Each structure stands twice: as C-alpha cells, then as structure tokens.
Amino acid sequence: MITAIVYGDGETTEYDDLASARAAAGTTWIHATEVTDAELDAIADEFDIHGLAIDDLGNDVRAKTEEFPDHTFVLLKTATLARGETTFREEVATSPVGIFLGDDWIVSVTTGAAPVVERVRRAVASGDERLLHRGADFTAYRIIDVVVDDYFDLLDRIEDEIEAIEEDVLETPDRATLERINSVRRELLSFRKQVWPAREAVGVLARGDPDEVDPDTEKYFRDVYDHLVQIADLTETYRDLVSGARDIYLNALSQSTNEVMKTLTVVATIFIPLTFVAGVYGMNFDPAASPYNMPELGWGYGYPAVLVVMALIAVAMAAHFRRRGYI
Amino acid sequence: MITAIVYGDGETTEYDDLASARAAAGTTWIHATEVTDAELDAIADEFDIHGLAIDDLGNDVRAKTEEFPDHTFVLLKTATLARGETTFREEVATSPVGIFLGDDWIVSVTTGAAPVVERVRRAVASGDERLLHRGADFTAYRIIDVVVDDYFDLLDRIEDEIEAIEEDVLETPDRATLERINSVRRELLSFRKQVWPAREAVGVLARGDPDEVDPDTEKYFRDVYDHLVQIADLTETYRDLVSGARDIYLNALSQSTNEVMKTLTVVATIFIPLTFVAGVYGMNFDPAASPYNMPELGWGYGYPAVLVVMALIAVAMAAHFRRRGYI
Amino acid sequence: MITAIVYGDGETTEYDDLASARAAAGTTWIHATEVTDAELDAIADEFDIHGLAIDDLGNDVRAKTEEFPDHTFVLLKTATLARGETTFREEVATSPVGIFLGDDWIVSVTTGAAPVVERVRRAVASGDERLLHRGADFTAYRIIDVVVDDYFDLLDRIEDEIEAIEEDVLETPDRATLERINSVRRELLSFRKQVWPAREAVGVLARGDPDEVDPDTEKYFRDVYDHLVQIADLTETYRDLVSGARDIYLNALSQSTNEVMKTLTVVATIFIPLTFVAGVYGMNFDPAASPYNMPELGWGYGYPAVLVVMALIAVAMAAHFRRRGYI
Amino acid sequence: MITAIVYGDGETTEYDDLASARAAAGTTWIHATEVTDAELDAIADEFDIHGLAIDDLGNDVRAKTEEFPDHTFVLLKTATLARGETTFREEVATSPVGIFLGDDWIVSVTTGAAPVVERVRRAVASGDERLLHRGADFTAYRIIDVVVDDYFDLLDRIEDEIEAIEEDVLETPDRATLERINSVRRELLSFRKQVWPAREAVGVLARGDPDEVDPDTEKYFRDVYDHLVQIADLTETYRDLVSGARDIYLNALSQSTNEVMKTLTVVATIFIPLTFVAGVYGMNFDPAASPYNMPELGWGYGYPAVLVVMALIAVAMAAHFRRRGYI
Amino acid sequence: MITAIVYGDGETTEYDDLASARAAAGTTWIHATEVTDAELDAIADEFDIHGLAIDDLGNDVRAKTEEFPDHTFVLLKTATLARGETTFREEVATSPVGIFLGDDWIVSVTTGAAPVVERVRRAVASGDERLLHRGADFTAYRIIDVVVDDYFDLLDRIEDEIEAIEEDVLETPDRATLERINSVRRELLSFRKQVWPAREAVGVLARGDPDEVDPDTEKYFRDVYDHLVQIADLTETYRDLVSGARDIYLNALSQSTNEVMKTLTVVATIFIPLTFVAGVYGMNFDPAASPYNMPELGWGYGYPAVLVVMALIAVAMAAHFRRRGYI
Numbered sequence A, B, C, D, E: 001m002i003t004a005i006v007y008g009d010g011e012t013t014e015y016d017d018l019a020s021a022r023a024a025a026g027t028t029w030i031h032a033t034e035v036t037d038a039e040l041d042a043i044a045d046e047f048d049i050h051g052l053a054i055d056d057l058g059n060d061v062r063a064k065t066e067e068f069p070d071h072t073f074v075l076l077k078t079a080t081l082a083r084g085e086t087t088f089r090e091e092v093a094t095s096p097v098g099i100f101l102g103d104d105w106i107v108s109v110t111t112g113a114a115p116v117v118e119r120v121r122r123a124v125a126s127g128d129e130r131l132l133h134r135g136a137d138f139t140a141y142r143i144i145d146v147v148v149d150d151y152f153d154l155l156d157r158i159e160d161e162i163e164a165i166e167e168d169v170l171e172t173p174d175r176a177t178l179e180r181i182n183s184v185r186r187e188l189l190s191f192r193k194q195v196w197p198a199r200e201a202v203g204v205l206a207r208g209d210p211d212e213v214d215p216d217t218e219k220y221f222r223d224v225y226d227h228l229v230q231i232a233d234l235t236e237t238y239r240d241l242v243s244g245a246r247d248i249y250l251n252a253l254s255q256s257t258n259e260v261m262k263t264l265t266v267v268a269t270i271f272i273p274l275t276f277v278a279g280v281y282g283m284n285f286d287p288a289a290s291p292y293n294m295p296e297l298g299w300g301y302g303y304p305a306v307l308v309v310m311a312l313i314a315v316a317m318a319a320h321f322r323r324r325g326y327i
C-alpha cells in the first residue's frame, strides 16, 4: 500500500498520485508498506531507482548505504527475537526497510507491516513540528532512529534471558540450562549479523558522505551511529557473559561428578575392608583339624574383639576422609 | 575448446578465428573451456596476455584481480563440496575461472567444464538484451555473478548439515556426531580459504580501479561484492555455530559419565554396607565357646531383626540419594 | 544546584546569574551538580547547547567527544565498583559528567553528586595558581584528570581481588572461588565498556582536534590519554590473569577427582581379590562327600597359609600402586 | 666462497676480482656462499654496504627489505623442518639469504650452503635466456622465488603429518598421538615466525617501492608475494586443522573413560545386589532357635527359588542397561 | 648523582656545572642516575623540560616518545624477571630510563642504578670512536639499544623455563608443573605490557619523526625497532608454547584418571562375579531338607568344577579386557 504526503511550512497534504506528489512544493514522502512488485516498479520509474536496489529489498541482503547519482539508498532491517525452537536462520526475524533519499523527497519501502515506520508517518500526518520544518534527511533520520531503538528492546530481552540463565546456572543447572545458554548464544550470533552492517550503513550517513544529508542533520545520524556502536558493544559483551555462564555450568557438572565419586569412595573404602574381615571369619577351615585353624573362632571374646577392630577401622577411615574434606 | 563470438546492437556472430573475432566491430568474447596448453598459448599471443597470468590458471592459486597495462585479469574459483571421506585438500573441490577483460573484448578460460559460465554464454548466444547492449565489463560481471551465486548453494548445503548436527547432538550424540562436526569444520575452513581472496578480488572491481570497468558497471560489481561479504560473514557465523554444537556434544559426554557414576554410586553405596552386615552374621565364631560369641544367631527374632535393619538402612540411603537428586 | 564563577589574573568571583557570569571578563565556569531538567534547559539556552547533547546526559550513553560549531562537548563517566551481588548492569555504577567547553567558558554538568569534580571547583575557589591563570581548556583537563584518576582506584581494588583469588585458588578452591572469579570477570567486562569509549573521547582532545583546546594544553590531555591507554591495557591483562586463575581452579577440581579415584582404586583393588579368596573358603562344599571337596579346610596349616597368601597379595599390590605413584 | 659473473646480451663472463666485475658492462652478480667475515668486509667495501646490514646476516634477524640510498637490502631465510626431538628454536632450521640489489649489480650472500641459490647461478652460467636479458632485479626475483618455493615443500610435509595425525586420532589415539599433535603445532608456530616477515619484505618489492625494481619486474614480485600470502594462509588453516585433531583426541579420551565407567557400572550394579542376596543366605542364624530364623534354608525349593530370583534381577538390570545404551 | 660530559672531535671533557656544560662546544651529555627530586628540578630548569615529563619519570608510566618544541622525550623501562613467588605487579621488575634529546645535547635520567646506561657512558669516557664523532641522537640510540638488548636476556630466561616445563610436563606432571606454567604465563603477560609501548616509542624514532634524529641515525633506530618487533613476536609465540604445555599437562591428568579407572574396572569386573559365585556356594540352604537344595555341595567334583568355572570366567574377562586395550 502506497501513501504519498507532501509537507513543509507546518502543513501536510496527501496525494493520490506519485508524479504530482513529487512535483508539489515541499518535502515529498512516499511510503510503501507490504509493497507489491507492481508498486515497486511504479515507484522505481517515477524516482529513477536502480533495479539492483529494488532487488535488494526482495532478497535477504545485509544493511547498507549506497550512493546513486541523484539519491542515496539506505537499507536497514527491523529485528525481532523469534520465540520457541527455531533454526538458526529464524532466530532473529528480520524485515527490510528501504529508504531512498533525494534532495527534497524520500521514499520508504517495507515488505512487511513495519509499525515503527508507521509511527513516524503518523507524527508527520499529525503535524510534528520538527519533522515538518526540516527536510527529507531529517525524516530519514527519524525512520532509522525508530528502527534502531527497537534493537535496544531486543537486547533488553536478551539481557533478561542472560540474568535468568545466570541464576539458573547457580541454582538448578541441568541439561535445559545448557540449551538455554546455546539458544541465547545463537540469538546473539544472529543479531550480530544484523548489527555490524547497520552500523557501517549509518556510519556513512553520520560522516555526511551523501549530498542529500544536510550538515545540520549529520549530528542526528551521529547520535544513531553512537547507539549502534553501543549495541554492537553490548552484543559482544553479552557473548562474553554467556560464555561465563557456560563455564559455570560445565564446572557445576564436574563438581557434581567429583562429589558423586567422593560419596562412592568413602562408602566403598570404609566397608570393603570390613567386609573382607567378616569374610575371613566366615571361612570354613576346620578348627578341629589343627590348633592353627582359625583358633579365634573358639576364643571367648573373639566376636566382640572383631567387632571392636572393625569399628576402629571404620572410625579411623572416616576421620581420614573428614580430614581430606571428603565428608 | 575455444568459441569466439562478437556481439553488440542486438546481434551475435560466431567466429572461427581469434584474430578476426578481435578485429570485428562490437564486443569480442573468447571463451575457452577445458582449455589445452596450445589453446592457451594461442589466446595469450593474440591478446598479449602475460605468462604469469597463464601460469596462475594451471596452478592452485588464490583468487585475485591483477591489472595489466591493457587488460585486467580476474581469477576466481568455482567451489563444490566433496562427498564422503576426503583429505583436507579435497574437502572443497575448486576449478579456476580466468577472465581477461580488455576495452572491447573479454577472454574467459576454464580448465574444467564450468557449466555456470556456459549458462552466460548461452544467454548471449540467445540474444539476452542486457548482455548484448552493454560492454565486455558487464559480461565479466555476469560470469563472476554466477560463480558467486554457486557459493550460496554450497553454504546452504553446509547450513543443512549444521541443522542436522544440531538435532543429532541433542538426540543421539555419539562418536559419529563428532566426526560430522569435524567434517563441517573442515569444510568451512576449506571454503573460507576460497572466499576471502575472492572477496578481495571482486572488491578491486567494485571500487572501479581498473580502467576497463565502466562507472555504470561498478554498482553491479558492488552487488557481487556485497554477496561475498555476506558469504564471508556466514562462513564465520557457521564456524561459531559448529563450535556451539561441539560444546553441547562434549557436555553430553560429561553428563553421561556423570549419570553412569551416579548409578554406580547409588547401587554400590546402598548394597555394600548391607553386604557387610550379612557378612558379619556369616562369620563362624562359635556361640558354644562363649556367651559373647554371636549370641544374636540364637535369638528368636535375630533374623527378622537384621532384615528390618537392612531394609531401614536401604530406605534411608535411597531417600538421601533422592534428596541429592541422584535418583 | 548551579554555581557560576569567573576567574583569571589570580582572582575568583562568584555570580548568581548565568548571563552576567558569561558576559564577565575572564574564564566563566558554570558547574551544575545533581542537575534538574529546568536547570539544564536554562544552561542550554544561555550557552546554545544542542538538545542531543542534553539528551545524552540523561541517558546511559557511552563516553564521547563531540564538536559543535562554537563549543566542544565531552561526556565522561565516573565509575565505582558495586558491592555485593549485582546484575551485570549494576556491576560498575557510573554517573555522567558532561563538559561543554567554549572559548572562554566551561560548563560542567553532573546528574549525581560527583565529589571529584567538586574537588577541582574548590581548588579554583581557593585560588589554585595553575587553574586561575590558564584558560577553560585547562580546567576541563583537570576535571577529566580527576575522573580518570578514580579509574586507577577501581583497578587497584580489582587487582586486590585478583591477588586474593589467586591465593584462594591455590589453597581452598571451592564453589565460592569460582563465583568470585566470575564476579571479577563481570566487573572487568563492565569496566571495559566504560574505558574504551573514554579513551577514544580523550584521544580527540589529545590530538588537539577541537579549536577550544590550546596547543599548550594538548600535552596535558595526552597525559590523561596515556593513562587511559594504560588502564585499557591493564583491563585486558587482568582478564588474562582471571582466566589463568580459572584454569587453575578447574584443574584443582580435576586433580581432586583424580585423587579420589586413586583412593578408591587402591582400596578396592587390594581388598576385592582378598575378599574373593575368603569367599572361596567360605563355600560349603562337603569335604565328607569327596576328597576333592575343599581338602584345604582340613589341612593343619590351611588357615595360616591362606592368611600368608592374602598378605603377600596385598603387599604385592600395594607395592605396585606405590610404583605407579598412586599411594 | 665468492664468485663474480657479469652477463647481458646473452653472454656470461666470470671475474676473479670484485672491482673489475663491478666496473664491467652488463649486470654484475657477486654470489658469496658460506661467506667468511673477511669476504663480507671486502664486499661491503666494494659496494658501500652498511655495517648494520652486514650484522643482520650474522644474527638471527627476521626477514626484511630495507632501502639504502644506492641499493636495497633484502633478507630472507631458507627454512627446513628439523627431524626428531628438538627444542622450539630448532623446530625449523633457517639460514639467511641476503640480497643487495643495485642499479646494475646484485650481491647475494648466504652463510650456509644454500643449494637453491646455486640453482639460479647455474641457470645464469648456462645462459638461461630470461635471466641473461633482464636486469639485476629479475635475478633477485628468481633467487627469492626459489627460496619461497621451498616453503611449499615444507608445508607439504606438514600437511602429510597432519593427514597422518588425523587418521591416527581416529584409529589409535594414545599419548604418542598427542605428542605428534604438539610437535606439528610447534612446527607451525616456528614456521609462522618466518613467513610473516618474509611476506612483508616481499610486499615492499611487489609494491615497487625501491628504485632498483623495474616496473616490468614488479608483477614477478607480486607473484611471489601471492605465494607468501597463500603460505601464510595455509599456516593459519593448518593450525586450525591441528586444533581440530587435538579436540578429537581429547574427546576420544573422555569417551574411553566414559566407556570404562559404563563397563564397571554394569558389572558392579548387576552383581553387587546378587552378592548381597547370597550373603544373606550365608548368614548363620540358627533355624533351630526359632521358626523365624531363616526358615527359607529348610524349604524344599528355597535354593532354586533364590537362584531364579537372582536370575530375574540380573536379567532386569541387564535389560535396563541395554535400554540406556550402556551395553 | 649527576655527571656532565661534553664530547666531539675525539675528545671528552667532564664538567661540574650544568650551565657551562650546555654552553660548551660539542655534544653535551648530562647523565643523572638514582636521581633526586632536587637534581631533576635543576636539570628541568636548565634544559626547559616540561613538568609532565618529569612526573612520568616518577610514576609507573608506559614507555613512550613525546615531541616537545625544542627536544624529544623518550621514556623506556629496563626489565628484570623477579625470582620466587611474586604478585603480578612484581613479576617483571622495571625501572624507568628517561632520555631528553636536544639538538646538540642529551639528558639521560634513571631512578635506579641502571648499569646498562653506565656501560654506554664508560664507552664515551674511554673515547669510543663512533660515539664521540656522531651527535647526541647516536648516543640516544646506544642507550636505547643496550636497554632493549637486555630484553633478549629476559626472553632467553623465559625460553629456558619453557623448555624445562615442556620436559617436566612429559615426565613428571604434577601440581607444581601447573604452577610453573602459570608463573611463566604471568611473566609473559607482564613483560608484554612493557614491550608493546616500547615498540611504539622506538617506532616514532625509527620513522625519523623528531627533528633531533638525523637521517643517518634513523637506520640505527630501525635496527632497534626490528629487535622490538622480534621481541614482541617471540612474546606472543611463547604464550602459544606455554598454552601448548598447559594442554599436555591437562591431558596427562585426564589420561591418569582414565588409567586409574581402567585398573579399577578390570579388577572389580573380574572379581565381583567370582565373589558372587563363591557367595552362592557359601549359602546355608539345607541339603538335607530337599534334593533341590544345593545338591552341588555334595557332588564329588563340585569344588574343583566351581574352581574351573571361576578360572574360565576370569580368563575370558581378562582376554576381553586385553582385546579392549585395558591391560
């Protein structure tokens, strides 16, 4: 769906026709949402937009800024975390936002619904002062700004997940914890793929390379650029946090194995020698055949003596293990 | 096999002879496939191609763009994943595609069959509008474009393998899984060796450094360059994914060892003390010799009492292990 | 709370009113601490400060230096280690210090109490020679210098923690040690996020890019820049130290498991065969039924012979284990 | 030993004396092999070679290209893999090859035998067309080319070792495998120390920085530079391959421990309860003292019943372990 | 202690007074060792040295080269390995060497004894040709050169430690080995902190940026710079070697655990079933009560048969374990 508005000097007018919108005095903003191929062709014809740029909107292309002789093309992506089990490609759902920025016109194209861009359009329609009085480049800044602000929301959700994992890993580390860790790791990898190109793309505008960017607007793009630097920074830092959580998880597992082994060792090491002693006095050598054959069996205090010896062995070994910190 | 065509103004003519093809008006395209040394020499003579460039086609040289006084030499590699067990060198099968780009001529040389280049040649032969009306540099772009598009297919196959591994690692991790992980790791290493030089080589064309590249064609090369950046990006990201799968695999092994130990510990720790108790009452001290010798054996409820004590010990330890999460 | 002072030629005068302070001869320093929105607006009006810079003070923005047509904006952060259990965001508590540096004026704004800046203000008020006779840029240097000096204190605390961990890890490694290691790791990650942008921001001043920085003052900013380079360096080095401590911790755990297993193996391996031998002579085959049925039971030296054999087995195995270094 | 030849226009003349060789028309090539200090001094005097460059030949200095007012100094190293156990310093045996390149003269100096350089000298002596007709810079290229070609042989040997390790690690991983892995790792580290400086050194020549390098010869140096880039690339890739082999080795060890534990757990967990049951019926409670004392012993089917119960327990547990994949 | 000498044209004169030394014809070298604050102030006054540079000598500042209007300040550090147990800060003991290089004067300042600088001073005093006839910059080169040469000694000691560790790790890996590994790791980290800034500082001189560096002297600084590049290189390579040794150590531990487990598993798995069999025939079922109750006990060959069965089981299991490589 295409909407065409022209604004300036505090007024906004809607147009039905691309050509007359472009010709009208003021800043022309063509916004095409959930755009069809036919609509794209019409826009490309009217504003002399290169076929390669049109192709980029349809394919899964990295964010970028490309300068053409009479306009600048900015391609950004909205990004949303996918819920539930996903393949890597689907971890972060993206949708392209194309901005064609001319002298006194701007064309914005989205293949999806793009409610964030809609918010900017409503601000213009409702006569937002700053948007109406500044040129097309300031409107481009606002669109890019709202897209990038959404990145912070995505990072906040990831940060919440990481805090939850960090608690989980200390309290109830299990197989599910590792799957959560891996899931966040994939989300960060997937998000990072979006952030770095976006940072480069906005960097071009922040340096004021394209003619269509007014020197006064540069510092606004620099502000968005700062945000993208911060987002890229956080993405890397979060990767480090996640890898710290993973280390603690793996350590918890080793620690558990260590403790299991200690339990076994303590019990087996105490009882195996005792069982041997009991086994010895369970042998059937015939005391009648010789005085050397198990005379203990006939002693008056043989049984209590053996019990006492066993108890002493057990106590000594338990004390030994306590000293070693096993129990 | 050498084919020579000349095209321009919508028409395509085939030639038998290199010299007259070069002399004819229009864009001359010499395409040599499964080229022999003799054919290479003939082409090099006709188009003044440097011996070092000819050598590069025969040897296993990295992709590159090299500018010569009157033409530019672009060397790319087609890449195909080898199936089955392979040495590292064979993981990704490559075949060179050499492009010599002059003012109004282009020579393309492949040592293998190179069906992707053949596709472009058929498009020219069948009168593809865009190819016929643009110069030699646009034809070079098309050849490079189809070669690079094949890289995406290769990456898609690798991505499928990774998705399969990620499932495998969660469901049936075993030695074979690790071998699959290592195999993809090697494929990515091997592919990466192809991608980075290709990216540099196309970058030279995208910046429009060679005189033979028309300013209008630059943005087409920039488009291929963007693809190669994306491919390089994905290669790195896939490496990270594979290393995540490897971590989960290794963890599954540790987890398995941990569980095996728990099983042993629970069974051994419950039964070893019980066996000891049974051993004690299996001793042969002579109750007749003294009232202190195993009087329990003569008690009326001695046996049931021991059984009850054993059962209590077993229940207590099982409860303990359940609390610790061992069972 | 806003304070306004004007100084130069060894004298300092306080003003109640921004406009007259600015107009007065000498260097004007407006310092706003725990600033309110209304105060910020008043300052921004008087000194033509851009709205984006004002926004940056309120939000959690990375340190930076930004040049505006008639002044330079420097944003730094004070940093304090949070005590106790914290989320990642809270590990290092930061508070913004904004400095707007004009020709002959400087505005400093803090949203918190900022006692370090207060120290500089008191030095001016009490007639510190160097501050009074040099321009606004030197005062900016002093503020930045005291903020950065505090970073060294933070690093000293982290270094103390690391030394303590390194001892702990050698003497009493346990779960708490790992949590300490992870805590320092997070602190370093969090601090690093502050240091790198600060380094870039001061680098701009050290290169003398802004007009407001006098060539004579450049070397002072270079001095602060050197400190920030050293701080960034130490942060990375400390990360390496912490990861070394982590390795030793993990190794201590493996070593412990290894020793536990050795204990179990020695005891079980010695006693299990002995218990078997005892078990054999505890069998109830009837010697009366046949001369082949356990004739040993009736031998005169059967029992002592078995005890000697058992002792020999035990001694031989113990010697074997001693040779292997198990005991 | 010093040899002096002068060539050009298809002819080669040998000289006994440095000064007359230099003065003669044509390209002068002084080649000193297994050079003595006295020979070096004589050469340095005749060709005004700086003492620092002479020092570099004697010491273990990184490869480099250094421009002097009237000549360019290129220092390369031949590299050979040491066989058997070596200290790190000896892993890759290197020998310096110094090239001093003047307008119409070239001096090559080796401290060892350097058969690769000898090959080039014989080509000149036997009237190799290309060498005789091109200047001193082309001869320098040929020397550098043969030195670098030897690097590929070294890499081939390393690749063979890696392939052997990769098989070994899958089939018979043991302690020796790890030592092989570590040995290749050290060889790669040691070789890498040679490759990177060589790449930089040849890069200077490939860019045509020194005056002594003719524009026509630049592309030959670029060819060697391409080889060195490929060699550096392979070195890094081989490091990754080796670290993959190491991972598989370590995993094989964990897997082995896991399987050992499973064996123990299965056997112990099946027999320990059975042994307990046997122990119970080995107790000596006196059935005569009370009807509650082990009445089972007197039952007609007591023994077969116990055997059946034991067999059922064993079968159940074996089935359980089979389900868990332990056996 | 301050010494002042003036030299040139082969002669060296000592002076008592800074001002007259500076005024005298020839190169003036002021050398202050174990310098006091008062001495520093006197020197700073006479040679117009900036207070920040004086401060840098007292504090623990990174090596650097800083250009001032009429002189260049070079700050280097001597480095010595600390012996025995140390905190991280003390691993490498450093002591600053400050060099102020003017047109025809040089001031060198050390806070410690600095015997390496003393060596250079004695060379001048004893009339070393090269030092006397070249300017102040050559003397600066000599001082820097001797300081950097000492770095190689430090690296040699580290290399010896690494070789010792590599042997230790293969022959007697124990807890002490890991502590040695960690100690070298810390030394390398600490040394690296010194090397990188020194490399940058000398790089400035090697590029000939400061006016005080004569073009002829540049190549001497380049020589020192090459050494520092090589030192930095070796530091990184040694880090890799140490991490290789650490891997082998950790593997030795895993291998040991694996072997311990194998020992236990073999012994337990062989004897536990045998003990069970013995336990069965130790049961007290009454053969008199029924012909089904342990009739084996009354058989003529019962006992030998059981022994043979046990021996067969033991031999079969031992053969199984030998096939699996456990024994």
Ligand SMILES: [Mg+2]
Residues within 6 Å of the ligand: A082, A083, A084, A085, A086, A091, A183, A187
């Ligand atoms: Mg997901």
Ligand SMILES: [Mg+2]
Residues within 6 Å of the ligand: A165, A168, A169, A172, A173, A174, A176, A177, A178, A181, A249
């Ligand atoms: Mg977890």
Ligand SMILES: [Mg+2]
Residues within 6 Å of the ligand: A233, A234, A236, A237, C193
């Ligand atoms: Mg970061």
Ligand SMILES: [Mg+2]
Residues within 6 Å of the ligand: A236, A237, A240
């Ligand atoms: Mg990071």
Ligand SMILES: [Mg+2]
Residues within 6 Å of the ligand: A236, A239
């Ligand atoms: Mg990263």
Ligand SMILES: [Mg+2]
Residues within 6 Å of the ligand: A236, A239
């Ligand atoms: Mg990172």
Ligand SMILES: [Mg+2]
Residues within 6 Å of the ligand: A240
């Ligand atoms: Mg990092």
Ligand SMILES: [Mg+2]
Residues within 6 Å of the ligand: B082, B083, B084, B085, B086, B091, B183, B187
């Ligand atoms: Mg394969």
Ligand SMILES: [Mg+2]
Residues within 6 Å of the ligand: B165, B168, B169, B172, B173, B174, B176, B177, B178, B181, B249
């Ligand atoms: Mg797997």
Ligand SMILES: [Mg+2]
Residues within 6 Å of the ligand: B233, B234, B236, B237
């Ligand atoms: Mg990436």
Ligand SMILES: [Mg+2]
Residues within 6 Å of the ligand: B236, B237, B240
């Ligand atoms: Mg990556």
Ligand SMILES: [Mg+2]
Residues within 6 Å of the ligand: none
């Ligand atoms: Mg990598």
Ligand SMILES: [Mg+2]
Residues within 6 Å of the ligand: B236, B239, B240
């Ligand atoms: Mg990576």
Ligand SMILES: [Mg+2]
Residues within 6 Å of the ligand: C082, C083, C084, C085, C086, C091, C183, C187
């Ligand atoms: Mg904390």
Ligand SMILES: [Mg+2]
Residues within 6 Å of the ligand: C168, C169, C172, C173, C174, C176, C177, C178, C181, C249
């Ligand atoms: Mg610890």
Ligand SMILES: [Mg+2]
Residues within 6 Å of the ligand: C233, C234, C236, C237, E193
């Ligand atoms: Mg560092």
